[in-house]
Amino acid sequence: DAGVTQSPTHLIKTRGQHVTLRCSPISGHKSVSWYQQVLGQGPQFIFQYYEKEERGRGNFPDRFSARQFPNYSSELNVNALLLGDSALYLCASSFFPSSGGSTDTQYFGPGTRLTVL
Amino acid sequence: KNQVEQSPQSLIILEGKNCTLQCNYTVSPFSNLRWYKQDTGRGPVSLTIMTFSENTKSNGRYTATLDADTKQSSLHITASQLSDSASYICVVSAAPGTYKYIFGTGTRLEVLA
Numbered sequence: 679d680a681g682v683t684q685s686p687t688h689l690i691k692t693r694g695q696h697v698t699l700r701c702s703p704i705s706g707h708k709s710v711s712w713y714q715q716v717l718g719q720g721p722q723f724i725f726q727y728y729e730k731e732e733r734g735r736g737n738f739p740d741r742f743s744a745r746q747f748p749n750y751s752s753e754l755n756v757n758a759l760l761l762g763d764s765a766l767y768l769c770a771s772s773f774f775p776s777s778g779g780s781t782d783t784q785y786f787g788p789g790t791r792l793t794v795l
Numbered sequence: 796k797n798q799v800e801q802s803p804q805s806l807i808i809l810e811g812k813n814c815t816l817q818c819n820y821t822v823s824p825f826s827n828l829r830w831y832k833q834d835t836g837r838g839p840v841s842l843t844i845m846t847f848s849e850n851t852k853s854n855g856r857y858t859a860t861l862d863a864d865t866k867q868s869s870l871h872i873t874a875s876q877l878s879d880s881a882s883y884i885c886v887v888s889a890a891p892g893t894y895k896y897i898f899g900t901g902t903r904l905e906v907l908a
Contacts, residue, residue: 682838713898720799720884720898721839768838786831786838 680705682771682787690793691759699754699790703771709733710752711784712744713768721768727752728774756792764794797822799887799899807905812875816902818868818885829886830859830870833901839884842870875906 683702691697703710709728713721723736727746746752750771756763770784799820808814820828827846831839843852843859845868851860856873872879882901889897 718900720886720900722898723896766836770838783841783844786840788838789836791836 682769682785684767684769684787684790686790687788688791688793690795692795693759693761695759695794697756697759697792699756699767699769699792700751701754701769701771701787702751703769704785707771707773707785708750709772709774710746710750711770711772712752712754713770714738715766715768715789717765724754759794761794764792766791797887797889797897799885799897801883801885801899801902803902804900805903805905807907808875810875810877810906810908814872814875814904816870816872816883816885816904818870818899820866820868820885820887820897820899822866822887822889822897824889825863825866826888828859828861828868828888829896830857830868831884831886833882833884835881842883872904875904877906877908880904880906 682704685700711726712724714724715721724738725744726734730746741757744754766789768789769787772782772784774782802817825847829844830842832842833839842854842857845852845861847863858871861868882903884901885899887897
């Protein structure tokens with residue numbers, strides 16, 4: 679079975695541009711979470727979606743938005759890019775929404791490396 | 796403030812040696828703690844998940860311990876291999892009803908031949 683897939687693998691944008699990152703979860707998984715990982719730091723939670731509904735949001739500005747499609751794939755959109763948005767963007771999938779009480783394993787994709795110039 | 800702190804920041808050991816990585820957290824109320832292995836430029840891979848009632852959990856040469864009273868966890872790696880070179884990240888989840896995981900900044904382990 680294929681794992682979590684993300685596209686593109688690498689992306690270079692300039693300040694002020696818009697970017698869309700894509701994620702396909704493991705087959706059968708209904709929950710997708712997005713994380714931002716700046717070089718040398720741990721991942722920071724951005725969004726979680728379950729059954730096409732937003733279930734959680736981290737401390738990110740409104741320039742960040744996401745959605746989940748009927749096939750459970752997801753897109754992360756970032757508007758008005760800033761230099762500080764340069765990071766590895768990780769997508770993780772799980773069968774159930776990964777609430778604090780869940781021990782359901784999250785499976786991470788390889789990430790999309792975004793560079794903003 | 797909910798925080799997860801890991802030590803050391805980086806570690807270099809020789810192949811075949813054992814090592815222990817530390818994780819201290821201030822997340823409350825606590826629900827579960829996870830250890831992940833992250834190779835450079837790759838997504839994290841789950842090693843162990845422990846709830847507050849579990850003291851230890853093993854996954855091959857990896858053994859995690861948890862002391863919920865002192866809010867400390869450790870990851871012990873036995874008989875290290877070159878492929879163990881990676882970042883090891885401690886992640887703590889708050890009580891049910893929240894959807895946020897608090898990640899530590901990781902320990903960078905390098906195993907030398």
